[in-house]
Amino acid sequence: xxxxxxxxxxxxxxxxxxxxxxxxxxxxxxxxxxxxxxxxxxxxxxxxxxxxxxxxxxxxxxxxxxxxxxxxxxxxxxxxxxxxxxxxxxxxxxxxxxxxxxxxxxxxxxxxxxxxxxxxxxxxxxxxxxxxxxxxxxxxxxxxxxxxxxxxxxxxxxxxxxxxxxxxxxxxxxxxxxxxxxxxxxxxxxxxxxxxxxxxxxxxxxxxxxxxxxxxxxxxxxxxxxxxxxxxxxxxxxxxxxxxxxxxxxxxxxxxxxxxxxxxxxxxxxxxxxxxxxxxxxxxxxxxxxxxxxxxxxxxxxxxxxxxxxxxxxxxxxxxxxxxxxxxxxxxxxxxxxxxxxxxxxxxxxxxxxxxxxxxxxxxxxxxxxxxxxxxxxxxxxxxxxxxxxxxxxxxxxxxxxxxxxxxxxxxxxxxxxxxxxxxxxxxxxxxxxxxxxxxxxxxxxxxxxxxxxxxxxxxxxxxxxxxxxxxxxxxxxxxxxxxxxxxxxxxxxxxxxxxxxxxxxxxxxxxxxxxxxxxxxxxxxxxxxxxxxxxxxxxxxxxxxxxxxxxxxxxxxxxxxxxxxxxxxxxxxxxxxxx
Numbered sequence: 292x293x294x295x296x297x298x299x300x301x302x303x304x305x306x307x308x309x310x311x312x313x314x315x316x317x318x319x320x321x322x323x324x325x326x327x328x329x330x331x332x333x334x335x336x337x338x339x340x341x342x343x344x345x346x347x348x349x350x351x352x353x354x355x356x357x358x359x360x361x362x363x364x365x366x367x368x369x370x371x372x373x374x375x376x377x378x379x380x381x382x383x384x385x386x387x388x389x390x391x392x393x394x395x396x397x398x399x400x401x402x403x404x405x406x407x408x409x410x411x412x413x414x415x416x417x418x419x420x421x422x423x424x425x426x427x428x429x430x431x432x433x434x435x436x437x438x439x440x441x442x443x444x445x446x447x448x449x450x451x452x453x454x455x456x457x458x459x460x461x462x463x464x465x466x467x468x469x470x471x472x473x474x475x476x477x478x479x480x481x482x483x484x485x486x487x488x489x490x491x492x493x494x495x496x497x498x499x500x501x502x503x504x505x506x507x508x509x510x511x512x513x514x515x516x517x518x519x520x521x522x523x524x525x526x527x528x529x530x531x532x533x534x535x536x537x538x539x540x541x542x543x544x545x546x547x548x549x550x551x552x553x554x555x556x557x558x559x560x561x562x563x564x565x566x567x568x569x570x571x572x573x574x575x576x577x578x579x580x581x582x583x584x585x586x587x588x589x590x591x592x593x594x595x596x597x598x599x600x601x602x603x604x605x606x607x608x609x610x611x612x613x614x615x616x617x618x619x620x621x622x623x624x625x626x627x628x629x630x631x632x633x634x635x636x637x638x639x640x641x642x643x644x645x646x647x648x649x650x651x652x653x654x655x656x657x658x659x660x661x662x663x664x665x666x667x668x669x670x671x672x673x674x675x676x677x678x679x680x681x682x683x684x685x686x687x688x689x690x691x692x693x694x695x696x697x698x699x700x701x702x703x704x705x706x707x708x709x710x711x712x713x714x715x716x717x718x719x720x721x722x723x724x725x726x727x728x729x730x731x732x733x734x735x736x737x738x739x740x741x742x743x744x745x746x747x748x749x750x751x752x753x754x755x756x757x758x759x760x761x762x763x764x765x766x767x768x769x770x771x772x773x774x775x776x777x778x779x780x781x782x783x784x785x786x787x788x789x790x791x792x793x794x795x796x797x798x799x800x801x802x803x804x805x806x807x808x809x810x811x812x813x814x815x816x817x818x819x820x821x822x823x824x825x826x827x828x829x830x831x832x833x834x835x836x837x838x839x840x841x842x843x844x845x846x847x848x849x850x851x852x853x854x855x856x857x858x859x860x861x862x863x864x865x866x867x868x869x870x871x
Contacts, residue, residue: 293529298478298503300523301489305541306476306498307534309705310514311454311466312507318432322396330391334384340434345374347430357440370462373427378405389837395435402428426462455516457507461488476518478525480504492520500525517523551830555586559833560780561815562840568821569833570628572801576614579621581826590627591823592688592801593618594748596634605668611675619683626684628749628801628823629676631669633658633690653754653763658691663700673708680720687723688749689837693731698744701725728801730754735783738790748791749823753804756780775804776860781817788818799823810865816848 325333352367354627359753373379379401386397408420450810452473457467459741474497481500482488492499510516510527517526517537526533559569561767570591571582582590598606598614605612618627634657662669676687686709689701712719716749726747729735735755738748752775757763758781762772774780791798799821804810807825808831814822824832846865 294509294527296503296506296509296525296527298500298506298523298525299483299489300499300520301482301501301640302477302492302497302499303521304476304496304498305520305537305544306516306518307537307541308453308455308457308475308516310510310512310516311451312510312512313456313458318395318429318436320395320399320432322390322392323642325387325391325393327391330388333394336435337383337387337397337431338380340394340431341374341380343434344427344430347372347434348374369423370427370430373423379424379427379431395432398428398432398435401846422460422462426460430862436644455518457510457516459507462478475589476500476516476520478503478504478506478516478518494590523811536596551834554833554837557833557837559836561836562838563842565820565834565841567815568799568824569819569829569836570626570799571617571826571829572806572823573826576617576621577826578826579618582829585826585829587826588622590618590622590625591799593627593629594629594633596632598832599632599634606671608675608678609653609673611672612678613686615675615679616682619679619685622683626686628686628688628726629679630688630733631659631662631672631676632863634661653757659697659701660691663697666704670704670708673705674712677705677708677712677719677723678717680723681718685720685723686726686747688728688747690724690728690751691730691754692727692741693733695740698725698727702744729787730758731781732759732856735787738787739794742791742794742796745796747796748787748798750784750787750798750800750805751803752780752784752800752804755783755802756804759783775807775810776813776851776854776864778852778854781813782820784814785817785852790816797821806832808832808835809864809868812839812844813851813864815839815841816844816846816851816867818845 310720348367348371352364352371379398383397383403386392386400387394390397390400405424406421409424453475455476455478456474457478458480460479461477466652476497477488477492477499479488479499479501480503488499488501498518500518500520500523503525506525515528515534517524517529517533519526519537526537529537558569561567568589568591569587570589571578571585571587572592572594573579573590574594574597578823593612593615595611598611615627615629662672668823673687676685679685687705689698692698709719709721723744725744726749727734727741727745728749728751730737730751730753732755734741735750741748756773756775756777760772760774760777762769788798798819799805800814800819801823805814805819805822806828808828811822811832812835822832822836844867847863851860851863851867854863
C-alpha cells in the first residue's frame with residue numbers, strides 16, 4: 292500500500308528510485324576510570340585520533356573538483372577548523388585529567404555541552420551548526436573505537452548509483468563522496484532549509500527533503516520511492532497510477548527545461564515591446580558558472596556576507612578584491628552590484644569575527660548598522676570594492692538602510708577612502724554608483740528623502756515583508772503570516788517604484804519575490820522594470836516576461852492594491868497570471 296510522507300522540501304525536482312538507507316552506526320561510548328599513571332598515554336591516544344581525523348578530512352577534500360561549488364570545500368574546511376579549536380582539542384584533555392576518564396567519554400561530555408549551547412540559540416543557521424560538532428566528534432570517536440571508515444563512504448559507494456539516499460543526516464564529507472555516484476535524491480530525518488544537506492542538494496541540483504522524522508523506521512532497503520522535492524512529499528511504494536503521474540511530470544520537466552534553454556540568448560522584452568532588465572543574484576564567485584549557463588551577463592546582487600562565514604577571522608582587503616575581480620572577469624564587461632556585508636539576523640558568523648548575541652537579531656545590530664559601528668570590519672570591504680571598480684562596471688549597494696544619515700555616513704567614509712587611494716595612486720572609478728536596498732518600511736515610505744544620497748535602489752522583499760507585517764520569518768509559530776501579497780507590502784513596493792521613477796533613479800527588485808514566477812506579472816503591473824533573481828529561476832522569469840503584455844496588467848495590479856480579502860487576492864492573481 293502506498294503511503295505519503297511530508298517533510299521540508301529544500302531542493303525541487305522529482306526523483307523515482309530504490310531506497311538506500313544509511314544507518315550511521317551509533318558509537319556506544321562508556322566511561323571507564325583510568326589510573327593517574329595512564330592519563331598521559333590516554334591523552335596521546337586522543338591526540339593521535341585528532342591527527343587521523345585531520346588526515347581523513349584532508350583526503351576527502353581532495354575529491355572536491357574545481358567544477359564543484361565552494362560550499363563543499365567550505366563545509367569540510369569548517370570541520371578541519373574544528374579539529375584545531377580549543378573546544379574540541381584542549382577541553383577534552385582537561386576532562387580526561389579532571390575525571391580520570393577515557394577519551395571517548397571526555398569527547399561525549401564536551402559534545403553534549405556544545406550541542407546544548409547550539410540548541411539554545413534561536414537563530415536557525417547557528418542551531419543547524421550543532422550537527423557540525425556531532426559529525427566531527429563522531430569521526431574522532433569512531434577512530435578511537437577502531438573503526439576504519441564511515442559506512443556512508445567508501446564501503447557503500449558502489450551501491451549508491453541511481454538510488455535515493457535516506458539517512459538521519461548527511462555530513463559534508465558524505466555528500467562530497469556521494470555526488471559523483473549518481474545519487475538521485477536525498478531524504479533525511481534532521482535538518483532544515485539551511486542545513487548542509489539542503490544547501491549542497493540545491494548546489495548539486497539534486498531533489499531533497501529534510502526534517503522527515505523517523506522516516507528510516509518506515510522504509511526498507513530497495514523500497515520504491517518517489518521524492519517530490521518541490522512539495523516536500525515522499526511517496527513509498529507508489530501504485531502504477533501514481534508512478535505514471537510522476538514519470539509524466541519528469542518528462543514534462545525535462546521538456547520544459549529544454550524549451551527554456553532556447554531563450555537563453557533572446558532579449559528580455561514584453562509582448563508590447565518593453566525591455567526589462569533581468570540580472571542574476573550570486574553568493575560566491577563560483578556561482579558565475581550557473582549565471583553563464585543561463586545566458587545572463589550581469590549581476591544585480593552579489594551577497595558578500597558568505598565571505599565571512601565558516602571561518603574564524605574576517606577576510607582582508609586582498610581577499611575581498613580577489614573575489615570581486617573574479618566575478619568581474621567572468622562577466623567580461625557586464626555590471627555587478629556588490630552588496631556590502633549584511634551580517635546579523637539569519638546570517639551569523641563565528642563570534643571571533645564579531646557579533647554578540649542579540650535578544651532580537653532581526654531588529655538589532657546588523658548589516659549597515661554593524662558596519663558603521665565597526666569600521667575595522669567595514670573599511671577593508673569598501674576599499675576592495677572601490678579598487679575593483681577600476682577593473683569593471685561596479686555598483687555598491689548598502690543593505691538595511693533606515694535613515695538618510697546612514698547613507699551620508701557611508702558616502703563620507705567612501706570619500707575618505709577615495710582620498711587615501713588617490714594619495715597612494717591606486718586606481719578606482721570615481722563615478723561608482725552607490726545605492727540603497729529598500730528593506731525597511733521607513734525607506735519605502737520616504738524614498739524621496741533618500742534620493743539625494745542614493746544613485747539607485749533595489750527592493751529586498753524578504754526583509755521588507757518581514758518588517759512590514761511584524762513577522763519573524765524564521766519563527767515557525769508565526770511565519771504563516773508572511774504574505775508577499777498583503778496590500779501593505781504591495782503598496783510599499785508601488786510607492787518605492789513610483790518615488791524612484793519620479794526622482795529619475797533606477798529601481799530593481801532582488802528579493803525572492805522577483806524570482807517567484809507567480810508574482811512576475813504582478814510586479815510588471817506595479818511598474819517594476821528591473822529584476823535580479825537566482826540563476827535557477829532566471830529562464831523561467833524571462834519566459835514569463837516575454838509572454839506578458841504590460842498594458843493589460845496595470846489595471847489588475849492596481850486592483851490588487853485595494854484587495855480586502857484573501858479570496859479577492861487569489862482571484863486577481865489568477866487573472867493576472869491568466870492575462871498576457
